[in-house]
């Protein structure tokens with residue numbers, strides 16, 4: 632398969648694979664770093680910004696094949712060409728207690744369509760973080776579902792997650808991983 636900037640190679644003689652994923656949100660504090668820390672190290676740091684690592688590694692097994700996943704913490708910086716280079720899939724995060732972070736999702740997905748390569752620009756999923764904070768909620772789940780449907784990206788919306796409790800963190804990364812691997816390695820996985 633001919634993929635721009637081809638990085639989806641077997642990474643060793645055992646036939647293991649390699650995938651770059653990127654977590655991104657448009658407002659500070661939505662929980663980008665917390666999501667990565669919960670998924671990779673199963674930890675949560677309350678009440679202060681989580682200290683980011685630029686990249687963390689996790690190895691997933693899928694039907695006997697091992698996939699080494701590099702996860703980039705893009706924080707809330709501007710999302711354009713630099714973060715698209717060689718990245719295979721994106722987890723896009725808003726905070727259910729922050730309407731602005733929700734309203735920015737459309738711009739993020741449009742940037743992805745504009746600047747992403749032809750194979751990976753569809754490889755994203757969206758999650759609403761902090762679903763444990765019910766009393767501070769600004770976006771209802773139904774509003775989010777209806778909105779994403781209305782702008783044509785309903786199938787990319789995973790749903791809500793919480794890094795604190797934790798809820799749906801592994802499942803949301805698994806969904807992204809599956810979506811991305813179906814495009815990158817369709818004959819193998």
Ligand SMILES: Nc1nc2c(ncn2[C@@H]2O[C@H](COP(=O)(O)OP(=O)(O)O)[C@@H](O)[C@H]2O)c(=O)[nH]1
Nearest residue numbers: 660661662663664665678679680681761794795
């Ligand atoms: N209650 C709650 N707080 C969260 C959750 N995820 C992150 N936070 C908090 O939100 C703040 C910002 O998180 P951080 O991961 O640093 O956000 P980032 O700027 O997007 O990387 C921190 O105080 C976290 O403890 C969550 O699921 N529930």
Ligand SMILES: [Mg+2]
Nearest residue numbers: 663664683706
């Ligand atoms: Mg951060």
